[in-house]
Amino acid sequence: MNLECEVCVIRSWREGDEESLVHQANNRKIWLNLRDRFPHPYTLADAKWWVQHAKDQKPETDFAIEVDGRAAGGISLILHDDIERCSAEIGYWLGESYWGRGIMTAALKSVTEFAFQEFNLTRVYALPFSRNVSSSKVLEKVGYVLEGVLRRSATKDGEIIDQLMYAKTNSI
Numbered sequence: 478m479n480l481e482c483e484v485c486v487i488r489s490w491r492e493g494d495e496e497s498l499v500h501q502a503n504n505r506k507i508w509l510n511l512r513d514r515f516p517h518p519y520t521l522a523d524a525k526w527w528v529q530h531a532k533d534q535k536p537e538t539d540f541a542i543e544v545d546g547r548a549a550g551g552i553s554l555i556l557h558d559d560i561e562r563c564s565a566e567i568g569y570w571l572g573e574s575y576w577g578r579g580i581m582t583a584a585l586k587s588v589t590e591f592a593f594q595e596f597n598l599t600r601v602y603a604l605p606f607s608r609n610v611s612s613s614k615v616l617e618k619v620g621y622v623l624e625g626v627l628r629r630s631a632t633k634d635g636e637i638i639d640q641l642m643y644a645k646t647n648s649i
Contacts, residue, residue: 480587484578484579527539550569582619586619602644
């Protein structure tokens with residue numbers, strides 16, 4: 478996969494991304510806003526496992542966000558089945574040195590459009606933690622709508638926190 482945005486490229490993970498992945502992902506500020514399956518500290522072994530995992534996917538749903546020729550973050554879809562086969566959850570992260578440059582907004586817009594087209598979805602949603610104001614702003618810029626608050630629905634770093642339900646629907 479290779480989607481060109483104004484400020485980044487969304488592409489498949491590939492061998493050679495591991496060093497950049499460790500450099501960007503090994504950051505507690507990033508980890509605090511992601512699911513626990515995202516390791517911290519983030520090691521070279523974690524990066525090697527991730528790149529191989531992403532390369533082996535069928536269909537491919539985990540993508541690198543490339544900026545200036547280097548993997549700067551990641552964006553993923555979790556496709557559902559059964560009665561929710563028309564929906565997918567989207568999750569994303571970006572290295573701290575790239576924050577505030579519109580990169581995540583561009584990446585989210587591109588991958589959301591890709592998800593609707595490629596997987597014939599009617600709904601893509603995200604569940605940021607309520608304290609992650611930046612993520613909420615990015616979602617809203619791309620046209621996601623806040624549908625509700627999942628009160629006390631997650632535990633992160635020993636704290637029980639709320640999640641926000643944002644969704645974008647495809648009316649076609």
